[in-house]
Amino acid sequence: MDVFTFIIIVTAIGCSVPLLKTWVEGRQTGKLDHQLVDELRRELGGLRERVEVLEEIATDQKHQLRRDIAALGD
Numbered sequence: 001m002d003v004f005t006f007i008i009i010v011t012a013i014g015c016s017v018p019l020l021k022t023w024v025e026g027r028q029t030g031k032l033d034h035q036l037v038d039e040l041r042r043e044l045g046g047l048r049e050r051v052e053v054l055e056e057i058a059t060d061q062k063h064q065l066r067r068d069i070a071a072l073g074d
Contacts (some may be wrong), residue, residue, distance in 0.1 A: 058060060
């Protein structure tokens with residue numbers, strides 16, 4: 001084996017290790033993003049339910065009657 005071939009092989013291995021480490025960390029980060037997406041979906045579902053309840057309250061006939069009576073008083 002030639003000295004220059006040895007230097008090229010050692011340099012290639014030395015450069016590959018940090019690239020491999022970055023690649024592995026990126027894959028782990030991707031898994032965390034899936035967990036975050038699932039958490040945000042659950043939170044969004046809860047918020048949608050709350051908005052539905054608020055819409056029912058706002059469109060309730062008793063609530064509308066109170067607004068009409070209050071408008072008459074003004």
